[in-house]
Amino acid sequence: MREMLTGGELDVLTGDYLAELTMLILGRDRLKDPTAGYARTFLRQLEECLGLAQERGVRIVANAGGLNPAGLADAVRELAGRLGIPVRVAHVEGDDLTAGHPGSLAAHAYLGGFGIAACLREGADIVVTGRVTDAALVTGPAAAHFGWGPGEYDRLAGAVVAGHVLECGAQATGGNYAFFHEAGKVHEAGKVHEAHAVHESDPAARFRRPGFPLAELHADGTAVITKHPGTGGLVDVGTVTAQLLYETGGARYAGPDVTARLDTIRLTQDGPDRVRVEGVRGEAPPPTLKVGLNRLGGFRNEVTFVLTGLEIERKAALVRDQLETALAAAKSRPAHVDWELARTDHSDARTEETASALLRLVVRDPDQNAVGRALSGAAVELALASYPGFHVLAPPGKGAPYGVFEAAYVDQGAVEHTAVLHDGRRVPVPPADGTLVLRPVDEPPLPDPLPPGPVRRAPLGLVAGARSGDKGSNANIGLWTRTDDAWRWLAHTLTIDRLRELLPETAELPVVRHVLPDLRALNFEIVGILGEGVASQARFDPQAKALGEWLRSRHLDIPEILL
Numbered sequence: 001m002r003e004m005l006t007g008g009e010l011d012v013l014t015g016d017y018l019a020e021l022t023m024l025i026l027g028r029d030r031l032k033d034p035t036a037g038y039a040r041t042f043l044r045q046l047e048e049c050l051g052l053a054q055e056r057g058v059r060i061v062a063n064a065g066g067l068n069p070a071g072l073a074d075a076v077r078e079l080a081g082r083l084g085i086p087v088r089v090a091h092v093e094g095d096d097l098t099a100g101h102p103g104s105l106a107a108h109a110y111l112g113g114f115g116i117a118a119c120l121r122e123g124a125d126i127v128v129t130g131r132v133t134d135a136a137l138v139t140g141p142a143a144a145h146f147g148w149g150p151g152e153y154d155r156l157a158g159a160v161v162a163g164h165v166l167e168c169g170a171q172a173t174g175g176n177y178a179f180f181h182e183a184g185k186v187h188e189a190g191k192v193h194e195a196h197a198v199h200e201s202d203p204a205a206r207f208r209r210p211g212f213p214l215a216e217l218h219a220d221g222t223a224v225i226t227k228h229p230g231t232g233g234l235v236d237v238g239t240v241t242a243q244l245l246y247e248t249g250g251a252r253y254a255g256p257d258v259t260a261r262l263d264t265i266r267l268t269q270d271g272p273d274r275v276r277v278e279g280v281r282g283e284a285p286p287p288t289l290k291v292g293l294n295r296l297g298g299f300r301n302e303v304t305f306v307l308t309g310l311e312i313e314r315k316a317a318l319v320r321d322q323l324e325t326a327l328a329a330a331k332s333r334p335a336h337v338d339w340e341l342a343r344t345d346h347s348d349a350r351t352e353e354t355a356s357a358l359l360r361l362v363v364r365d366p367d368q369n370a371v372g373r374a375l376s377g378a379a380v381e382l383a384l385a386s387y388p389g390f391h392v393l394a395p396p397g398k399g400a401p402y403g404v405f406e407a408a409y410v411d412q413g414a415v416e417h418t419a420v421l422h423d424g425r426r427v428p429v430p431p432a433d434g435t436l437v438l439r440p441v442d443e444p445p446l447p448d449p450l451p452p453g454p455v456r457r458a459p460l461g462l463v464a465g466a467r468s469g470d471k472g473s474n475a476n477i478g479l480w481t482r483t484d485d486a487w488r489w490l491a492h493t494l495t496i497d498r499l500r501e502l503l504p505e506t507a508e509l510p511v512v513r514h515v516l517p518d519l520r521a522l523n524f525e526i527v528g529i530l531g532e533g534v535a536s537q538a539r540f541d542p543q544a545k546a547l548g549e550w551l552r553s554r555h556l557d558i559p560e561i562l563l
Contacts, residue, residue: 007228015062027105037067088422090119112256116140118419135163157260157282158221173233178465245478297404326378334363405533461552468548475544
């Protein structure tokens with residue numbers, strides 16, 4: 001927060017504190033303390049920076065209110081009073097639908113930006129919200145500043161796209177970027193040219209501490225994505241494209257205020273660390289709001305056996321047979337038992353660690369006893385009676401609760417979206433006036449394929465970047481290329497069938513492919529790969545963050561002209 005306030009010009013500082021998993025954590029906090037349920041880290045940051053923000057005339061908009069935005073607003077007022085800083089604090093509420101979803105720990109609708117806009121128009125210095133869409137933190141201030149109304153879909157869609165780029169902070173400025181090793185270069189339309197480097201003598205140094213992104217918004221809905229001068233990282237067409245593909249699906253990106261057409265976005269390099277975003281078209285939002293449901297799914301436990309040296313497969317088979325026998329003899333075998341052998345071992349290894357493989361056992365059950373003593377006892381009692389070299393990374397505990405995330409939908413009019421102003425007035429925020437049922441976009445025509453030529457077996461990642469992430473039980477992988485020729489090849493080569501060949505975990509799952517020619521990108525939605533969501537930790541990579549990097553590492557025949 002301090003870095004953004006002191007690094008350069010700023011009108012509004014936003015903060016995105018919520019994720020699907022965060023809502024579950026805050027729900028558990030609220031069980032222990034009814035006055036809790038908001039992100040306390042926001043208050044700690046504000047204590048240091050509130051005076052700075054007031055001096056510089058910067059307004060602050062954050063969704064740190066979580067499950068208790070009114071409680072956070074009161075806490076901010078108390079903090080401001082203690083510091084002697086006069087600020088006007090408002091909040092947005094109406095997203096909490098937990099009472100209407102029995103059995104949920106937290107059920108919250110994703111609200112749009114017009115509640116935030118109402119607070120800002122009435123003079124709020126700080127606006128805190130509960131569950132709003134990530135992009136609402138940008139659409140709200142933009143609507144307030146430019147006077148946009150609910151029906152100005154193209155302008156709102158432009159702000160949604162800018163908000164989506166900003167929402168994950170440094171992911172737009174080179175964080176988690178597929179081509180981080182090319183830190184000193186910018187790629188645009190197939191051309192490679194030297195970019196302005198923060199550390200000219202060591203271009204890679206720019207990624208040691210990327211700065212945070214900011215958007216210069218314009219009244220017509222266009223924007224420039226950039227960052228404060230002198231901060232690390234990189235803003236180019238590639239970093240912005242990567243973030244645009246993150247946790248999205250098809251060409252229609254639906255929200256409560258507008259459905260943004262991702263297939264209309266045009267990106268151009270507008271100078272060093274500046275990317276212009278324009279051409280975004282918007283449509284009426286859908287008639288329903290998404291609701292995130294978090295509930296306790298049961299209890300889980302795990303143990304990782306270390307298998308060293310020779311006969312790894314046989315050692316794994318022995319201990320697995322022993323544990324399965326012990327669990328079967330227990331009073332209640334866990335409902336879900338998952339084994340995964342990671343062959344991290346190397347032949348003739350120079351260290352014991354690199355000579356070892358990891359066998360991971362994860363159990364889940366509604367009954368804590370079924371994943372507690374039954375597992376820990378069986379695992380520990382094998383310590384002197386199993387494979388040679390037996391040891392585990394850590395002994396299993398008594399089992400811990402895990403959560404389940406699900407999505408539901410309610411009519412826009414079923415939610416009492418309310419702006420609670422700094423003077424206590426309550427302003428109802430009406431639902432969208434016009435709506436449009438969401439429907440898929442016809443796949444655009446593909447470019448002409450590359451002419452035949454010599455190929456070489458090589459990793460996909462030499463010609464394509466990727467960014468992957470989670471949405472409940474589903475994952476997405478967005479891939480893009482930096483040249484037109486690479487796009488011609490990728491669009492025809494990476495079909496759904498080829499994806500399933502490269503990622504065998506997806507072979508039996510529904511997969512949807514979306515084509516975004518203006519971004520030279522493909523976006524794949526993989527349904528059900530994450531089980532019951534991140535909190536259930538059903539998979540080695542429960543949020544699918546590295547799914548795209550796995551895909552980039554797979555080998556296939558690539559035209560030599562692209563290499």
